[in-house]
Amino acid sequence: MINHIVFIFIFLLGFYAILVKKSLIKMVIGLNIMEGAIFYWFIAITDRGGIIPIVQSTQVAFNLNDPIPQALILTGIVIGASTSAFLLTLIIELNKFTDSTNPDQLGGIIED
């Protein structure tokens, strides 16, 4: 229950940043906050209260946490970093043409 509340709060905080902020870079930061909320929630709800899924020897240890969500989230983190880098590059290119990262000012400049 507390995991869901924290997840929804952080997720909607990032969504609020995307809706309200007047800078494209801050909107990318909001997108990253939403990603972070999803990663946190996915790890938290699959928590078994065990130890990290690394064993010391070939003996089977029990009460390990589930390694599959951790592997999936590792994939998600890498893809999130790639998309963030690409979005920031697009903003750099946009800033070269318009000298602004405000999405409200883009339309008028393109009309010129």
Place this chain on the structure above:
Amino acid sequence: MSRIKHISIVIILAFLGLIMLLDLNKIPNQFEYANSIYHHITNNAVGETGSLNFVTAILYDYRAYDSMGESTIIFGAVSGIVLLLSRKTLPVSSHGLSFIVKRTYGMLTPFIFLFSVYIIAHGHLSPGGGFQGGVILGAISIIFSIVYGSEFDYKRYTPTTKTLLETSGALLFIGIGLIGIIYSGSFLSNLNILNSEPGSLLSAGSIPFINLGIGFKIGAGLAIIFYSMIQKTFKEEASL
């Protein structure tokens, strides 16, 4: 006007959060099934792959094909960024920080490199792996640019070297996959002939080599991304 807009957005988001909370409460707290894949992996992963780190065993053995697609996404992002920010000549850059910082970082660089190689090479034994160690490897190039100036980074760790490292990492990954076809008939199957006692450095079949390829690929890819971005920034500052 702006205040009314903000308040209405907050109210709409609060309703959205309430609906999400009502839906998420339907998720069961425990995911317990008798024959789930969790039990298979925790019971058999050491015997099947030789890796003590189960996350690494999943990433580079059970779903190694997916990890290859993941590294292809990194490659796509690097390609797009270099295409957008391509620049032929080296711009005038800053000359870095003070003498003390330069000497201190000069002493620290070998240890940072050693740490990244340790994280990459012990990916199947301890927390870490190719992606994590590769990020530290990419950070070396970033601190080169900040501490010594991007001209030093360009001369000592040229874009050609970075491209070569990234391509060789990808080719190592795909080459191990092709050897898997010859060895046991399926792409990226674990080369069990390289197995030894679990817990030693060269133990988990092809997993350490895939880690090495991924590590160099990610490190060089992040260095290329940072170099492309910083190059553009310095050019704009110089033109002002």
